[in-house]
Amino acid sequence: MRELPDECIDVVVTSPPYNLKNSSGNGMKDGRGSKWVVSTLRDGYSGHDDDMPHDEYVEWQRSALAEMMRLLKPTGAIFYNHKWRVQDGLLQDRADIVDGFPVRQIIIWKRAGGINFNAGYFLPTYEVIYLIAKPDFRLAEKANAHGDVWTFTQERGIDHPAPFPLKLAARCIEATSGPVVLDPFMGSGTTALAAVKAGRDFIGLELSPEYCGLAEQRMREQQAQSSLF
DSSP, X not given: OTTSOTTOEEEEEEOOOOOXXXXXXXXXXXXXXXXXXXXXXXXXXXXXOSOOOHHHHHHHHHHHHHHHHHHEEEEEEEEEEEOOEEETTEEEOSHHHHTTSOEEEEXXXXXXXXXXXXXXXXXXXXXEEEEEEOTTOOOOTTGGGSOSEEEEEOOOSOSSSSOOOHHHHHHHHHTOOOSEEEESSOTTTHHHHHHHHTTOEEEEOXXXXXXXXXXXXXXXXXXXXXXXX
């Protein structure tokens, strides 16, 4: 992001790694618990172990958000998807990450479906999207008719441990009118795919060659499908 010029982006749609291995809950830290035995997330992501000391993680995410804000046009906004959790009896609502940034609204992503293997907890069914907006940001026409609780099923059939729902990324992009979309944690390329489907340009950043290859494959499949019509 530091290589990009100021105010060149209209909207950011992103979901960073959640630092899940640095967690005391649900067996993630050491891989125990029936829910996570078959989950690749217990091993982190390709190229990122997802196990940073909390203070370092917060500093990393704040520096990333600061760069996103620098890149945004005065009419731009960030849709920053994250997950709240209780850690050692304390709520991590990511306030330490977003403090000082112009959060305009909190949107709840309610994940449809799911199975709970842990008798100590109710089934977790939501994540949080922080809408962080520049002063002149406005929603596209009629987009304000959507409520602030969005129900989307988690993406299936993608070779990535935590794929972002295509319909959720599309909702964020289509709720704005700017032509250039950025995802600095691109993963399997869902935001890029949603941007192309919406007729927007995109910039995607990803450190994993494996996930970059997956994103390129998904884009090629979309282009091939489009050429059939």
